[in-house]
Amino acid sequence: MATSRNKNMNAKLVLLGDVGAGKSSLVLRFVKGQFIEFQESTIGAAFFSQTVALNDATVKFEIWDTAGQERYHSLAPMYYRGAAAAIIVYDITNQESFERAKKWVQELQAQGNSNMVMALTGNKADLLDARKVAAEEAQTYAQENGLFFMETSAKTAANVNDVFSEIAKRLPRLQPAQNPSGMVLMDGPAQTPATASCCS
Amino acid sequence: MNRSDSNKQSSSGEQEGAEIVYVKDNVAIHPTQYASERISGRLKLIKQGGSLLMTWIPYKGQSSSARLSEKDKSLYTIRAVPFSDVRSIRRHTPTLGWQYVIVVLSSGLAFPPLYFYNGGVREFLATIKHHAYLVRSADDANVFLVNDFQDPLQRTLSSLELPRAVSVTNTPSSAAAPSESPSSWTDGETFDRNSALAQQNARQRQKNNDPARDLSIQVLEKFSLVTRFARETTSQLFWEAQGDGFIPNDRRKHDKKTHDYPRIAESNNIQKLPEDVPVPEDPLEFDKVSLVWGKPRQPPLGIEEWSAFLDSEGRVTDSEEVRKRIFYGGVEQGLRKEVWPFLLGYHSYDSTYAEREYLVSVKKSEYETIKNQWKSISKEQAKRFTKFRERKGLIEKDVVRTDRSISFYDEDDSPNIKSLRDILLTYSFYNFDLGYCQGMSDLLSPILYVMGDESESFWCFVALMERLGPNFNRDQNGMHSQLFALSKLVELLDIPLHNYFKKNDCLNYFFCFRWVLIQFKREFEFEKTMRLWEVLWTHYKSEHLHLYVCVSILKRYRRKIIGEEMDFDTLLKFINELSGHIDLDAILRDAEALCICAGENGEACIPPGTPPSLPVDDASMYYQQDDDDVL
């Protein structure tokens, strides 16, 4: 297991983005190598883990997939608090999902820790004919806000693993794996908000 | 058929084709702490089909005490318990006194000690071992684990983590309880007293040099739970015996029953007692252990039986009885279309065929009217109607990914998917403040599947949302109150598990969010979900049975959760992955038992107005504005 070597680390990662942008599909592709045309909507949240190898080190991602609807927004902090990385997903065929992604970026910048690695992902890149958001526009936005950007397709698997590896490379090497709960929700400071956001 | 007759049918304890493999006479229960009071009977092991059953039937007409009536005795009767429901058996071999065993069920509950006045414990265990899987626990030679194929050690440990319904206190009033007048007690106080009594009982054992005294204390505390349960069952049995409840076809005569019948029956009985009877000796007031809980599931309600519930004009004459019937068996698929509208409250039980037909037609045009409100929005209009576009977009995203594995929805241009969309969009106009929220399509899908007709489905959905709407409130208050109640129930029914969650910061119970939000829709296959829902909708034992379902699932996996030291995220992953692996019938039985055990203490855990209770009559207070466009 990854816990035995020093170069191995755990990192909590959260996926945020509009309903239907493809968050769950990206996770499913990354974790299980599958794509389901009619992926059920996410109720509450789902948790997965997957390890990526990086030269001689590994990063075990502890991935929180969230429900995208604004109605459940009050629950989101419980997932992104304490996260080492976030993937903000939009659907390239849907302009509104891009606007929504920007709002997530703002929120994370306002609340999150400055060390958080953020990726902006334009998903459904296989649907080129239906594209509504230009790659350049997203790229520019990402640069201005210190994110890295990629277009992905959960359907064809294009760039999916790359997003995660790229995040892995950018993670600050601070978290030895001996502390298996590393940056996860169970960290001391993360708990109070977790409880408060769910039950207030 | 068989609802009330889990008593009747099994009071004989034996069925045809059964082979008796063990019989022991003079096996007794001590219903009170007085050794002189005992009920003797015959213990049997019966082999039937592939399974081994245990029965214990008290003898007729020879009581050690005048206070133990025939009725009392029948309440202790162990009616054909299959060993698949047994977790462990503990043997007690006191230096002084008789050997006894305690049989602990998988639900965590236990029967009262069975004292072998003629010996035979060893033979009893040997027989079980011969016919069922029995191993001696590695860490306690007196504990025998049944059906345990893995990890007997942990199983033993978990079998000792007994639920405690109330903290056992030594208040003076508990100590003085025997001289108090029975009628002055509320149920809760009685319950406390039972625990005190159990403790007293335990101390007595301690004095008697019982080597297993610590265990006894816990087991006896547990008996207070059982006792509680039994008191209610007792009164229920009483009530049924008073009416003609044993004849199922005679249901229609039962109109005198009220929803609260156990308590009513009980207070009647209390009143019959002479004032000066010290209550500890009153079998109705404590230690009334009936050993049937979580009654076996029954076959679903079918058309013929249903017709018998209706009078000539189509009124349901005894809705309590119908709900009870459905609680224990559900409804046949073909009949759901007719029955669900009642369960959901769309049709009232006392409506006639004609009234319902009229309502359906009125509601149909009402539905069309509301539907037209959004249908008539032109493209131009929609361009300047962001909220509408968003809502429609969200609904369209969700309907195409709702239950697509069911053939009813599997075609890409299925008219049923379109109906899902139309109903949800119409609902979001009918209840504009609540709007559409993810999860609603899950709640609608089985309803449309059952009802078929769009308008009928809509109104049934409306009725369901009357109760579950607050689940989708923006501030999550409906979910919050349910998860809060759930944490209180676990604290009541499984304090070690509660402590575990507390220690691991899992007390927000967010890992049960999906269960509660959409009534376990994602946890069971489609047919099972429908079965569960109709049982929940009867509101028969509790309006909040779903919370007891949560507790019973958690209890079933407590050993794994605690043993593997799951933290919040592992737990959430584990719970999400339980989907498709939960045994519904077993869980429903446990949930019923837990609900009865918790009794009023359980209801007290649930704040008033907690969904699915109907909201207070001020809708404006209830729903917040839909603010989906604000981040």
Ligand SMILES: Nc1nc2c(ncn2[C@@H]2O[C@H](COP(=O)(O)OP(=O)(O)O)[C@@H](O)[C@H]2O)c(=O)[nH]1
């Ligand atoms: N063509 C295409 N469809 C996708 C892709 N990713 C997701 N989808 C579809 O988009 C819908 C929503 O996906 P989902 O992962 O549930 O989105 P989420 O709500 O963000 O979790 C589903 O029907 C997916 O099949 C993709 O890369 N290409």
Ligand SMILES: [Mg+2]
């Ligand atoms: Mg999702």
